[in-house]
Amino acid sequence: MNDREYRTLVGYLNEHSCKYYVLDKPEISDEEYDKKYRALIDFEVVNPLLIDPNSPSQRIGDKPLTKFEAFEHKTALLSLDNVFSSEEVAAFYKRVKKALGKNPEFLIEPKMDGLAVAIHYKKGKFFKGATRGNGMAGEDVTANLKTVKSLPLILQEEVDIEVRGEVFLRKSNFEKIKDKFANPRNAAAGSLRQLDPKIAAQRNLDIFVYQGFYPGIKTHKEMLSFLKKIGFPVLDDLFLVDTEDGINESCQKVQALRKIYDWDIDGAVIKVNSFEEQRNLGVTSKAPRWAVAYKFATERVVTKLLDIKVQVGRTGVLTPVGILEPVKVSGVMVSRATLHNMDIIEKKGVKIGDKVLLERAGEVIPAIIGSVETFLDSKEFQIPEKCPVCGFAVYKEPNLVGYKCSNIVCPAKVKGSVNHFVAKEAMDIDGLGESLVEQLVDTGLVKNMADIYLLTKDQIMGLDRMAEKSAEKLIVAIEKSKNKGLVNLIFGLGILFVGKRTAEILAEHFQNIDSLLAASYEDLVGIFEIGDKIADSLVANFKNTEFMEVIHKFKEIGINPEYKSASSRKLAGKTFLLTGSLVEYSRLEAETLIKENGGRVVSSVSKNLDYLIVGENPGSKLDKAYKINTKEKIIQIIGENELEKFIFG
Numbered sequence: 001m002n003d004r005e006y007r008t009l010v011g012y013l014n015e016h017s018c019k020y021y022v023l024d025k026p027e028i029s030d031e032e033y034d035k036k037y038r039a040l041i042d043f044e045v046v047n048p049l050l051i052d053p054n055s056p057s058q059r060i061g062d063k064p065l066t067k068f069e070a071f072e073h074k075t076a077l078l079s080l081d082n083v084f085s086s087e088e089v090a091a092f093y094k095r096v097k098k099a100l101g102k103n104p105e106f107l108i109e110p111k112m113d114g115l116a117v118a119i120h121y122k123k124g125k126f127f128k129g130a131t132r133g134n135g136m137a138g139e140d141v142t143a144n145l146k147t148v149k150s151l152p153l154i155l156q157e158e159v160d161i162e163v164r165g166e167v168f169l170r171k172s173n174f175e176k177i178k179d180k181f182a183n184p185r186n187a188a189a190g191s192l193r194q195l196d197p198k199i200a201a202q203r204n205l206d207i208f209v210y211q212g213f214y215p216g217i218k219t220h221k222e223m224l225s226f227l228k229k230i231g232f233p234v235l236d237d238l239f240l241v242d243t244e245d246g247i248n249e250s251c252q253k254v255q256a257l258r259k260i261y262d263w264d265i266d267g268a269v270i271k272v273n274s275f276e277e278q279r280n281l282g283v284t285s286k287a288p289r290w291a292v293a294y295k296f297a298t299e300r301v302v303t304k305l306l307d308i309k310v311q312v313g314r315t316g317v318l319t320p321v322g323i324l325e326p327v328k329v330s331g332v333m334v335s336r337a338t339l340h341n342m343d344i345i346e347k348k349g350v351k352i353g354d355k356v357l358l359e360r361a362g363e364v365i366p367a368i369i370g371s372v373e374t375f376l377d378s379k380e381f382q383i384p385e386k387c388p389v390c391g392f393a394v395y396k397e398p399n400l401v402g403y404k405c406s407n408i409v410c411p412a413k414v415k416g417s418v419n420h421f422v423a424k425e426a427m428d429i430d431g432l433g434e435s436l437v438e439q440l441v442d443t444g445l446v447k448n449m450a451d452i453y454l455l456t457k458d459q460i461m462g463l464d465r466m467a468e469k470s471a472e473k474l475i476v477a478i479e480k481s482k483n484k485g486l487v488n489l490i491f492g493l494g495i496l497f498v499g500k501r502t503a504e505i506l507a508e509h510f511q512n513i514d515s516l517l518a519a520s521y522e523d524l525v526g527i528f529e530i531g532d533k534i535a536d537s538l539v540a541n542f543k544n545t546e547f548m549e550v551i552h553k554f555k556e557i558g559i560n561p562e563y564k565s566a567s568s569r570k571l572a573g574k575t576f577l578l579t580g581s582l583v584e585y586s587r588l589e590a591e592t593l594i595k596e597n598g599g600r601v602v603s604s605v606s607k608n609l610d611y612l613i614v615g616e617n618p619g620s621k622l623d624k625a626y627k628i629n630t631k632e633k634i635i636q637i638i639g640e641n642e643l644e645k646f647i648f649g
Contacts, residue, residue: 014056017152071128114167115189117192118138123159156229165232251294269291302357305324306325337358390407416494419437426488482558486564576609581615607628613639
């Protein structure tokens with residue numbers, strides 16, 4: 001094979017790859033394709049300098065990345081306003097009709113539940129692709145997009161074009177990796193953000209393109225036809241209508257497709273078809289005025305409540321959990337759902353043996369809505385008088401809805417408190433996971449948090465699946481955690497109502513653990529943001545013999561940290577809030593960076609907020625920030641790159 005024949009073969013394989021993956025109209029057998037592909041590989045092995053970047057072999061040929069580069073979008077990837085009912089659809093229709101002064105034409109299409117991307121081609125060849133990010137800038141995921149077989153590397157025409165699409169994972173492919181991810185969308189997002197393209201390639205990602213930017217085309221429908229013509233995968237189920245009734249009927253048709261598709265959709269997109277009319281309607285700061293997303297109602301199913309079991313948490317609170325006749329909800333088999341507490345069970349009128357209505361809130365968390373049918377043999381649930389784990393008496397604290405185990409050293413409480421103590425946001429003991437904690441408590445090696453620091457290598461090696469090297473690593477991680485700060489220790493103690501922010505306030509105010517332990521109720525409630533409940537909880541712990549014994553053990557071990565003030569004051573006096581997924585940092589890393597430089601991290605949007613740091617797929621906090629912005633107060637909306645500039649210059 002010479003260079004010219006090689007180039008022809010590249011074109012041939014790309015053409016038939018498109019026919020197979022995009023058009024679903026293969027013209028050659030798999031055997032024929034594989035034979036030609038092997039010949040291509042043989043040539044490239046011998047002639048590495050002649051490899052065409054658009055060769056099908058290069059879909060998985062890139063080296064692992066060290067990080068994703070930022071990519072600025074030329075045109076912002078706006079989010080869509082949501083509507084949830086026919087009344088809201090009617091309001092949108094009337095608003096558009098009034099603004100245009102005529103009956104517009106709308107195109108209704110399925111709303112894919114995946115990861116939005118922007119992809120650029122130069123002279124018909126794949127050039128670069130990036131995630132949506134915050135709409136203005138995303139991550140350059142070019143190498144991983146090349147692994148998506150349904151995305152053409154070479155188009156049927158030599159055009160310069162930008163397209164927008166949704167990367168997703170088919171339900172059938174998700175089944176193979178469902179133990180690693182919560183749902184197909186998370187799997188698609190996680191796969192596309194792999195630093196190693198070879199891992200991304202193994203996930204069998206797909207894409208549908210839903211938008212393009214190319215001159216001379218007048219309508220959205222024409223644009224989709226053009227995109228399909230030049231080789232892009234485009235959804236065929238599109239509905240062109242010009243009435244309100246037509247919109248509603250089309251949305252119902254799209255909803256019916258939900259059960260047929262091998263991929264997830266979470267709604268229907270309603271768009272004004274004419275590009276000229278889209279331009280006339282314009283956009284707001286975050287969303288177009290010419291399109292909305294009609295979100296489907298959360299899927300609900302009926303199943304039988306077989307039993308109610310009780311779990312015991314780290315604070316000793318008993319939580320009832322419904323055991324269900326297994327049923328599929330939004331593509332996931334569900335057999336358990338929390339019932340929170342006794343009051344909730346009574347309020348919902350749920351009995352063991354009832355037929356109950358179940359939904360996955362946000363398509364993630366299973367929740368029992370209520371009972372739909374009660375039978376003669378249905379039984380009322382009663383909170384047990386004794387703890388199901390240790391057998392000690394159960395009691396109800398005044399003014400609280402929950403019941404608690406009275407045993408201070410209940411194994412369930414010990415396991416819960418130790419798991420909380422070793423977590424990343426607390427003492428961050430790497431390698432000490434839930435299964436290992438369970439073994440340590442069950443064998444009696446750990447009876448409280450302080451016992452972790454008395455463990456020996458030989459004791460750890462005596463546990464299941466703990467070899468010498470693993471034991472040595474764990475000992476090093478335990479020793480390293482002794483250097484964690486006062487905030488981590490206070491939070492790690494697991495005191496009721498004391499979260500990370502409260503731990504920061506207490507650490508900053510008292511500076512060391514001894515001063516905190518000496519504080520009275522009056523001292524505590526005098527601190528800004530420390531209320532009655534927190535003060536009562538703290539004082540109760542300070543009077544608890546077992547709690548104080550743990551504190552004294554920590555001191556003997558050498559864990560008695562002082563509060564470390566911010567190493568820099570670059571962000572002093574400024575408040576920050578994060579929303580969405582960041583690129584360079586985890587949420588915890590970003591918050592730590594802010595605090596180390598004197599800034600304050602808050603949990604909600606208010607007029608006291610200075611900066612909202614927006615990552616990929618931001619939530620309702622972004623909407624609230626836009627609404628709160630006035631002439632008197634402007635919340636600066638920034639990305640993590642701006643945060644880095646504040647700190648590092």
